[in-house]
Amino acid sequence: MxxxxxxxxxxxxxxxxxxxxxxxxxxxxxxxxxxxxxxxxxxxxxxxxxxxxxxxxxxxxxxxxxxxxxxxxxxxxxxxxxxxxxxxxxxxxxxxxxxxxxxxxxxxxxxxxxxxxxxxxxxxxxxxxxxxxxxxxxxxxxxxxxxxxxxxxxxxxxxxxxxxxxxxxxxxxxxxxxxxxxxxxxxxxxxxxxxxxxxxxxxxxxxxxxxxxxxxIPGSAEPNIDSLEANPYQTKSQRREHEVKMLLEKIQSELISLKADSIKNIADMTQEELVMLKQKEEEAVKTAKRADFRKRGKSGALKQINTMEKRAKKQEISFKKQKEARKNAILKKKRILEGNYSVLDRFK
Structure with a gap:
């Protein structure tokens, strides 16, 4: 008990x-x-x-x-x-x-x-x-x-x-x-x-x-009483009204943070701005999760980044080679049509 x-x-x-x-x-x-x-x-x-x-x-x-x-x-x-x-x-x-x-x-x-x-x-x-x-x-x-x-x-x-x-x-x-x-x-x-x-x-x-x-203890108490904050001389009816007012003005537990001014900042924002802020926070959390993703063994996050960079470089080199081959093929056709192309040109 x-x-x-x-x-x-x-x-x-x-x-x-x-x-x-x-x-x-x-x-x-x-x-x-x-x-x-x-x-x-x-x-x-x-x-x-x-x-x-x-x-x-x-x-x-x-x-x-x-x-x-x-x-x-x-x-x-x-x-x-x-x-x-x-x-x-x-x-x-x-x-x-x-x-x-x-x-x-x-x-x-x-x-x-x-x-x-x-x-x-x-x-x-x-x-x-x-x-x-x-x-x-x-x-x-x-x-x-x-x-x-x-x-x-x-x-x-x-x-x-x-x-x-x-x-x-x-x-x-x-x-x-x-x-x-x-x-x-x-x-x-x-x-x-x-x-x-x-x-x-x-x-x-x-x-x-x-x-x-x-x-x-002389001088320890506050001599000026703020009746809106706490009134030691309040009656029963005043106390009931004060309790109801406190319940209506209750601060939600979600607003407890180190920055006490956050209540004022949220109150000044509109509903659309709050939705946009929430979406941005969700996107930031998703990107953070992707960045912190880890795997066991050799396929770690750092190795994945390196392999992706290597693949990108290989793709870029192959793209350049394909571009040069297309360019040479076009020049070859052009020479054949003009009559400047001979059989020995293929050994160049």
């Missing part, structure tokens, strides 16, 4: 049991796509559409067990941290990872991405926290911790909180060059399991072995 994924409401009543998500190690939800993403002990990455209940994709990462899973809110790409120190970027439309980055020399324990989708922060067993630019896939700096960072989170104003052991350290500007001066420190009674900032409030929630506690 405990190996499946269950969905509950506010009152604690069980609504759904997802048996396709078996032995799950990490869960994440894409709110704009209504996709529930999970990775299990065997390394299978599964996508489920919560609006229809259909399973969109089931991908084998072939990189073993992982506990680190998050997504980029800017483009919907899922980031998975593995035990060999690599981070892979996944889309439900491709069976292979879009990007594979070597971030640490050991297993990755925690990972977080900022709200703009430009920076990624990873924490590994090597007691280092590294900051990466997702646009160029280059490291911007690193922070050395006393013990491995088991959990991390970013606030709405980009304040970084790192939990390692019983200690929590916060940094005010993690994407700048000054990474050695922490903003605040806090010690808990037991080992920290998870931390998370409360939206629109300067509060950091901490889950540890002795229970739950919360601390104040």
């Amino acid at each position: 405990s190996s499946y994924v269950y969905i509950y409401d506010k009152q604690g009543i069980e609504l759904h049991c997802l048996k396709t998500h078996h032995q799950v190690c990490g869960l994440d939800f894409l709110p704009y796509h209504f996709l529930l993403v999970s990775v299990n002990k065997r390394g299978f990455l599964q996508y489920t559409d919560t609006s229809t209940g259909e399973q969109i994709a089931s991908i084998c990462t072939r990189l073993g067990r992982t506990h680190c899973l998050t997504h980029n809110t800017h483009n919907g790409i899922v980031h998975v941290g593995h035990s060999n120190g690599t981070v892979t970027l996944w889309s439900p439309n491709t069976p292979e990872p879009l990007v594979k980055m070597l971030c640490h020399r050991g297993p990755i324990k925690s990972m977080v991405i900022d709200s703009d989708g430009q920076y990624m922060i990873t924490g590994g067993v090597d007691s280092k926290v590294r900051i990466w630019d997702v646009r160029t896939y280059k490291s911007l700096g690193e922070i050395k911790t006393f013990s491995p960072a088991t959990t991390m989170c970013l606030s709405q104003r980009n304040i970084l909180a790192i939990g390692s052991g019983r200690k929590i350290v916060t940094y005010h500007e993690p994407f700048s060059k000054d990474l050695h001066t922490p903003f605040m420190k806090h010690y808990c009674d037991d080992v920290i399991n998870s931390i998370e900032f409360c939206p629109y409030e300067d509060v950091l929630g901490i889950g540890h072995g002795a229970g739950f506690s919360s601390i104040l």
